[in-house]
Amino acid sequence: MNNKLPKSERLHAEKEIKELFNEGSSFFLFPIKVQFFVKKQYEDGTPKVLFSVSKKKIKKAVDRNFIKRRMKEAYRLNKQLLSPLEVNGLVLGLIYVGSVKMEFHKIESKITQILKQLVEKLNSNIPDHE
Template sequence: MNFRLPKSERLHAEKLIKELFNEGSSFFLYPFKVLFLRKIDLSGQANQVLFSVSKKKIKRANGRNFIKRRLKEAYRLNKHILPADGIILGVIFVGKADMSFAEIEPKMKQALNRLNQELPQNSLSS
């Protein structure tokens, strides 16, 4: 199993981010809102993921960065749950600033399992 999270697996292309927010499906599972979109032209490639923490919820940048580090770690350890099939994924954190990694990781597992269930009926987009 590959537990790395290289730059190629992080979503940073503005075009893809806009597409994810405009055309992607989503679900809410506290403390995350998960947006996802499966792309045909990216199939066979690694999934790309974006992490976001609301400035409204967590005012200080160091607090937002701390939560993002925890989210990335929880995703990195559990990304094997998803098929590597060109899925574009956005994880928006809407929980409390004082959530520990022990609280975040099981929720990330739940979110990835639910995403795995929702993907088959999600149609492919080009």
């Protein structure tokens, strides 16, 4: 599997971001809130992901960017966990709401748990076509 995180896999369109927060579902695994949404009409099978860090909790931009880099790297290394997903058009938002910086291995384990939980949730909501 491709281990890169190109711009085509990152969520940056304002319309899609609004759609994610208005119509999406969410769950929480401290310190990350997960927003997800499955688009009905989607041309590409790769999930799109958004990374965000709360400005209210982490005051310094340097620290926010540091956490975002760690989250991106953890996602990039573990995105193959989404491959058993039977849904196309996944839009995903990972929002860090903790108030302290975490070690990379802790963030990576949380992202891994989140991706596994997301696959379970989305695959259990799909009706069988038989």
